[in-house]
Amino acid sequence: MSGVIQFSTGNVGRHSLKTIIERPDLELVGVHASSAEKVGRDAAELCGLSEATGIVATDDIDALVKLGADCVVFTALGETRPIEVIEQMSKFLSAGTNVVGSSLVWLVAPAHAQDWIRDPLEQACKDGNSSLYINGVDPGFSADTLTHTALSLVTRARSVTVQEIFDYGNYDDAEFTGEGMGFNKGPDDDPPLLFQPGIVEFMWGGQVRRLAELMGLELDEMRQRTESWYTPETIKCTMMTIDPGRRAAVRFAVEGVVDGEPVITIEHVTRLTNAAGPDWVYPPDGLTGVHRVVVEGEPRIEINTHVSHPLLDSTDAACMSTAARVLNAIDWVCEAPAGLIAVEDIPPAELLLRVAW
Numbered sequence: 001m002s003g004v005i006q007f008s009t010g011n012v013g014r015h016s017l018k019t020i021i022e023r024p025d026l027e028l029v030g031v032h033a034s035s036a037e038k039v040g041r042d043a044a045e046l047c048g049l050s051e052a053t054g055i056v057a058t059d060d061i062d063a064l065v066k067l068g069a070d071c072v073v074f075t076a077l078g079e080t081r082p083i084e085v086i087e088q089m090s091k092f093l094s095a096g097t098n099v100v101g102s103s104l105v106w107l108v109a110p111a112h113a114q115d116w117i118r119d120p121l122e123q124a125c126k127d128g129n130s131s132l133y134i135n136g137v138d139p140g141f142s143a144d145t146l147t148h149t150a151l152s153l154v155t156r157a158r159s160v161t162v163q164e165i166f167d168y169g170n171y172d173d174a175e176f177t178g179e180g181m182g183f184n185k186g187p188d189d190d191p192p193l194l195f196q197p198g199i200v201e202f203m204w205g206g207q208v209r210r211l212a213e214l215m216g217l218e219l220d221e222m223r224q225r226t227e228s229w230y231t232p233e234t235i236k237c238t239m240m241t242i243d244p245g246r247r248a249a250v251r252f253a254v255e256g257v258v259d260g261e262p263v264i265t266i267e268h269v270t271r272l273t274n275a276a277g278p279d280w281v282y283p284p285d286g287l288t289g290v291h292r293v294v295v296e297g298e299p300r301i302e303i304n305t306h307v308s309h310p311l312l313d314s315t316d317a318a319c320m321s322t323a324a325r326v327l328n329a330i331d332w333v334c335e336a337p338a339g340l341i342a343v344e345d346i347p348p349a350e351l352l353l354r355v356a357w
Contacts, residue, residue: 002330003069005030005097007088008076009038009046009057011173011316012102012136016073016323018047025354026330030064033057034076061088065095071330074101075323077176079203086120093124093132098334100133100326105203107134108144110340112206118340125338133333133341136322138164142291142305143207143266144343150293150301151215157297160211161265165281166289169237169272171315178239183272184246187230194252200224201254204266208256211264214344219256219263227251229277237272249277288314328355 004026006017020026021043031043038046043055058064064072072092078085082104089099106113107121110132121132135141143162151157171177178184182192193199201224212219229249235242242248253267269280274288283290287306295301309317332350333341 001025001027002071002334003027003029003067004330005032005064005067005069005072005092006043007032007064007072007074007101009033010075010077011171011319012322013073013075014047015320016075016327017043018049019323019327020073021047021049021053023327023354024357026327028053028055029069030067031055031057032059032061032064032076034059061091065091065097068095069097070334071098071100073323073326073330074099074103075326076103078103079105080176082117086117089132090120090124092128093121093130094127096128096130098130098132098330100135100329100333102134102136102140102322102326104134105136105139106206107132107340108136108139108343109206109210110134110342112209122340125340129338131333131336131338131341133326133329133346135325135329135343137307137318137325138268138291139204139207140322140325140343142293143204143211145348146291146303146305147211147293148214148344150295150303153301154295154297154299157215157295159261159263159265159296160215161267161292161294161296163267163269163281163292163294164289165269165283165292166315166318167271167274168315169235169239170313172238174240181250181270182228182247183250184240184242184248186246187228192247194250195226195228198224200226200252204254208254208264208266210342212256215264217256217258217263219258220260221257222254223257223262224254225252229271229280231273231276235273235276239272242272248272249280251277251280289318324355328352 043053180193231248249271255262256264290304292304307317328351
């Protein structure tokens with residue numbers, strides 16, 4: 001049984017925490033929370049369980065490091081504060097505690113992350129003889145496991161398109177997703193974070209470069225594109241209220257280009273209502289969201305992945321799947337050689353061993 005610390009209890013972390021408590025092969029030994037309203041509360045209360053665990057949340061990272069846990073599940077938002085998160089992860093790694101997580105999405109393709117992100121974490125892994133694995137649904141699954149599966153079904157591929165097509169209206173994350181995509185901003189406002197030069201490539205470009213490498217392609221260039229849709233009427237949803245004339249849908253992509261044509265594309269189409277961006281692609285069969293891979297080749301392959309739950313919105317169910325992507329790798333990561341781990345390093349069957357309980 002692996003002793004595990006849950007680091008954060010937000011949109012992904014609360015699903016991870018609940019699973020750690022309930023799974024028989026994992027033992028919760030610590031919980032990190034940054035907000036004063038969560039510190040001191042029992043772990044069960046933070047993830048909707050009724051039976052107390054006796055493990056209370058703390059914001060004392062050094063105390064958590066001293067627990068000597070086998071693994072930390074790191075799901076705290078890191079993309080807006082990467083230096084701080086690198087330092088936090090490094091404390092655990094240097095002390096010999098492995099880390100799996102959904103934070104610092106550049107490390108989904110670790111060999112293609114920039115040196116300032118990768119180097120200190122590699123050194124921490126070396127110092128503590130520990131391992132770090134970052135993955136999720138997107139970035140993550142859609143452009144690696146799902147895409148690898150699609151490509152395995154063709155004799156020849158001419159292009160690959162990976163898409164997340166989702167209605168985010170019920171996703172409660174105005175602070176990062178809403179602000180980063182510029183929802184409820186007008187066309188004359190400053191461009192949001194994701195629309196600034198190079199940002200989409202910075203976030204998803206590593207996965208494009210990794211796919212090109214795995215496919216034996218030499219890209220001529222990388223480029224990004226962005227597009228907005230502005231609502232003519234008020235939209236009220238969980239994310240926020242969108243005023244008339246303000247951004248209510250975004251479409252953005254990073255492309256790997258050969259001979260002037262995109263051969264690998266990772267694209268997002270994100271709406272805050274099904275009526276937004278009516279001329280853009282929709283999920284099939286009236287679904288609220290899918291992760292899709294289309295391979296144009298011999299033959300043409302299209303795979304649409306839809307996650308659902310009887311009690312949760314599809315965006316929340318996707319957060320549960322994001323947690324699963326790293327929870328199911330804990331045992332393998334804890335036994336792996338020291339260093340940064342990519343999904344292709346892990347035998348696929350290893351991720352199935354603990355899911356039936």
